[in-house]
Amino acid sequence: MEQKDRVEEISVRHGRPPVMAPGHTFATITDKISSIVLTRPVSLGWMLGVGFASLWAFILLFAVSYLFYQGVGIWGVNIPVAWGFAIVNFVWWVGIGHAGTLISAILLLLRQSWRNSINRFAEAMTLFAVACAGMFPVLHLGRPWLAYWLFPYPNTMNVWPQFRSPLVWDVFAVSTYFTVSLLFWYQGLIPDLATLRDRAVNRHTRTIYGFLAMGWRGSARHWKRYHTAYLILAGLATPLVLSVHTVVSYDFTIAVVPGWHSTIFPPFFVAGAIYSGFAMVLILAIPIRYFYGLEDFVTMRHLENSGMIMLATGLIVAYGYIMEPFMAWLSGNKYDMYQFWDRAHGPYWWVFLSLITMNVVIPQVLWIPKVRRNPAWLFLISLDVLIGMWIERFVIVVISLHRDFLTSSWGMYYPTRWDWFTLLGTVGFFFMCMLLFLRVLPMISIFELRELLPEAEVKVEP
Amino acid sequence: MSLVPVYGLLAEFDNPTDLLLAARRAHEEGYRKMDGYSPFPVEGLAEAMGFERDRMPLVVLIGGLLGCVGGYLMQWWISAVSYPINSGGKPYNSWPAFLVVTFEVTILCAALSALFGMLGLNGLPMPYHPLFHSARFEFATRDRFFLCIEASDPRFELTQTRRFLEGLGGHGVSEVPY
């Protein structure tokens, strides 16, 4: 605690932006954040945002209904590319979710105080992103309404899930991930819900928050167990978050498809996940702090740190891009070598080229501190990375599949309008959930911000 | 004395250090049935009041172990006992493949036992609590710190305890009705 404060103090003295702007007290933090939920009128901008996002969410609903009615034939998937947009979007969304858990769990364990201002909405982002992700494998089933067959239960067929299949691991990984993220998020919310309960004026509001806060009253004994449980959950979520994208990468690597069967995929996927996840964090944080006037709490420090994490993870991703063709070349396996030749020279060369440009080349500007400290630049780079990471999954899924071992089963993948509607629809759904969350729940963890204040420190010997 | 049954006496402080010192004093004075209330976890406060062992890790350990063993046994039973199917020539008990789901189930069970264990040990949900009668108590979730000595403590005596609490230098002491 002590050392940490001094490190922070020194960092600020040496020109780094502070984690929280000076001049705040417990009361101002509490009132500022709870007022966003409780007293701020519904703004026109918010209404427009929710309206636009829900429009796309309804398009998603429509696209999904039509899919149920008609079957996956409305999508562009076919042999040989049987895993088109659905799996691309799935991997993309799961990846985006990873940053939330990284911030809330790993940075908590590493005692990085800057996480406290952004963990709440990053966790919400995780939940909504995983919800978007979870849709795709289910929709991709020929009979989505039978998705419950994926769980082991004593069915009348006496048939169980095949536990040697990575697709079944996925079911467990993603559902565990969603559940644990939800628990973690909810646990973090409990004290803040109590804060809202006690601040709310409207009787119904009070009842709802009171119901959700479960009678939290900030007892010292409760806090003690709460803190232990919080740390334990963080400790559990840390390997979990690694495992989730690892399992997603197993979906590919366990198969012996050239371009998929590569041992680097687990860390490569996780790094890519965090890469895109932090891009999404910035995409959310930059407008939020601007529109809600939260520059005091989400400072340039947060933005810069996120930028640096993006840079680091982006380099790991680039490392993967280099290792794969190198090892394919070294092994001399002609199928593997062809796969990487095809990426750069085949019909999808332009996709591959944009991948390298957007994912590897452009983000290198983050080396420049001025860029890292400019919200507009960060926003643009984040957008670039989000798209780049989507393209990466497209490259892995589509280019690896479109030229099968036999030339007779070569083909192309053409997404249909329903593919696009579903993808954009989930984006709309995601932002709709995010905006609703901003409106009804404290978007910044109030009690954890209070802990950041110097007054929070107990100034007696233990 | 008061005719309304009393839950306890509530003393108010404006910073965590004062609360911690007060709790320490009260513990030295022999009070045991008391609790501190703060808007964020105060390091060492629970211990200052003689907090019993924190059993959270044990609860989570048990949950995790059950998940781990249960998760593996489930897969083994399903794949090697209930319906052995030859898949890609892999052994029926393919432990390398089963480790993944075992891990996930372990985490799931441990996480569930962490949250529900915390709620259970804390006696939550408890939407109704005598303390909520107190008018000032709503600031316990904002910026105030409270120490409540409960009437069920054997050493509790209304006037004497009130005098003791007032002597701790807080911002006033109030009675909490049951």
Add this chain to the structure above:
Amino acid sequence: MEFRRCRIKGRHRLRSAAGLLLALGLAGCRLDMHDQPRFKPLRMSDFYADLRSSRPLEPGTIARGELRSDSYFYTGMVNGNPGDEMPFPATKEVLERGRERFNIYCAPCHSRTGDGNGMIVQRGYRRPPSYHIDRLRNAPLGHFFDVITNGFGAMPDYAEQVPARDRWAIIAYIRALQLSQQAPLSIVPPAERDRMLSQPPPVPATPGSGATTPSGTTGQAPPEVKK
């Protein structure tokens, strides 16, 4: 005969919509792959006017392996007259097969002993002649074949139910039946003779017990019915 499905069925789009709505509630509803748009034996089809997916043979077509070049085997006739020979040797296996088939297809009317007092006759069907009259005892084998194949008097033909080879086996067995009712004791081997004389005659199976007598070599009476 045609089958129709009595379970949930309809336009497949409606069905998927129903599937969506009732996914969990109606775990039992039948889905596309349960009832595939293909012909299974005797399935109803709305493609043909008579709704039959199993089509009758076009006249003049001969299925593979069904060319009836051996006319005696398939008609029992030699130059328009019934022949009196088995087209293949009447081995023990043939006789056993004959007994089995006789008991399935003939015994309901002719009774197991061939006296023409089978269960159906008891229920009002016109009584066929007993096999143990001289006319039938002397009738050539081809006569029986012709009767089974084309019917005779009140008896319908059994060509569809009994394949030609089985018909011959039945005929061989009828001959054995006829012999069994008229055999002198002297043709029984001495050892068997003693046994037969020392034991009471076996009780004939009572039709209507609900059990069709097992036609195996054990020869034991059908197991008693326990209620």
Add this chain to the structure above:
Amino acid sequence: MSTAPRTNIDFAAPPIAATIQRRSLWVGIIFGIATIIGFIFTPAQAIRSYLLGYMWWLEMTLGCLALLMTQFLTGGSWGMVLRRFFEAGSRCLWLMAVLFLPIIIGMRSLYFWTDSAAVAKEGLQHQAQMYLSGPFFVMRAVIYFVGWGVAAYFLTRWSGLQDQPPDRDFSSRFRALSGPGVVVYFFTMTFASVDWVMSLQPHWVSTIYGMIFVAGQGLAGLCLATVMAIVMAKYEPMRRILKPSNLNDYGNLMLTFIMLWGWFTFSQWLIDWAGNEPDEISWYLARLHHGWRYVGFVLLMFYFCVPFLLLLSKNLKRDPRSLIWLAVWMLVMRWTDLFWQIEPAFNRDAFHISWLDFVIPIAMGGFWVWLFYYNLRARPLVPLHDPRARAILGPDID
């Protein structure tokens, strides 16, 4: 800018450091003689054991370098406390460069691809032949050492410059070199692991291989620095610097590296196992049969499971005596892991271990530790004049 901390505490290494330095030199000399004997009588085995020992000590050197660069980038008190230990380890790099010469000389008995007849017989791919050629191999090694050397030289040099008042803030300079330095290290180490170890069985390739080495080196560097710091912590000045919370951090970092290793190696094994392709699985068949299976089992249990469970305990992490033993143990496990990677390439059908597998690493270690303490003694144990160092000095020094 603040002035230098005013204190009368001596931050130089305690006398014990000189004693250890002297003794380790003797160890080096004695075991070095044994090494020479080994090279004379069983040269083929000796060069293998030499490679094992070399990779082991290279891990500690480069681990120190990598962590040194990392701590410049992330900041935090954990790195500041160990910084001088990392620097001392990094500056052993020139020794490692010298010690690489025997590998170049003994290349022919180590790497079968140096023999064109064997290459033809084994049907090595054309690509591998291009990459795995003697001169190219040496050239790459030179590039690696230059890359690492530049980082190690400048970082430690600037750090030394900082010791001379007036205070100079080199933070941006450190960061400017460390950022690209880490990237360069990552790539060069990957290729080095391919060149020096993976090419022992060139039919098998694994894209994660370099990362397994990097994770192993991180663990080795951290454990080495932790051991050395705890040894020094019996005396001033480390006694006041090294706090239980630091040890807790090191324990957590060890746990992280152990988990990374477990994650990488398990994934590699699972992917090869599931794919079951002849070129891939044969690498594991050699390592998961015969006696090698038990080495693998030891790694699973004592590299991963047991240390993982032990490191969950907060008390253990905060206790220097427990943590130092655990760190030493993890170094032994690093040796075991390398042994399991290298030796089966030569003895596929039966477990095999030689006395030289112990002697040569110890001999190398003797010289290495001698140089380490030489480097350590050359400077104060804390970069006193680094502005950020004040965070670890505590309130009583100002």
Add this chain to the structure above:
Amino acid sequence: MAQIFHRSTNTISRFTIFGALVVTALGLWTALQLERSPYTTFAGVARPQPVPFSHAHHVGGLGLDCRYCHTSVENSGFAGIPPTKTCMNCHSQIWTNAPMLEPVRQSFQTGQSLVWSRVNDLPDFVYFDHSIHINKGVGCDTCHGPVDRMPLMYNYASLQMEWCLDCHRRPEKYLRPRQQVFNMRYQQPDEFHPVEFNGQKYTGQDELGRALVKAYHLRTVQDITSCNTCHR
């Protein structure tokens, strides 16, 4: 601040948590039971047929053998449903005026098929062959139940996959000598009713089953529980 919730809320909320668990568990249990019940499987539910044909009368009462009508059961995947002609074998003289049989006569005169409702209806993705079961010693009533006591036909078994697997996993539990396959009143051997097979008397199904599995060359359990045995 005043209390938001009444004192009783504490009890109610805890009760709700446990209640939710119980309700969920009960719901799942009910769903599983429902899936196995006649509501889903139609087991034991007679279907309406154009003619109320009674197996109880024809088999149990008159003693007709299964194969009199189902002629192809021994050598074809499909057991065979008799053409109207088979009905008319007898009903040309018996019950000729019964109104119940009017559709049969109609069909015979016009050549229009009778449209029966399928009773034992396997899904189309299941390959089922009667002949192999008959020839390996699976009795008719093992699957079809006491047909000789069914006034109207219903499916005796659930026909769900777990039911198929029950036998495929341990065929020796159900096999009988081939001669007994069409015996509707066959009983598994016990001490008092031994069953003879290949000249040996068996007093227990276990030994008999094992002997039959061997004698009839049943394929291994691994083979007959492999997916493509039935889904091809």
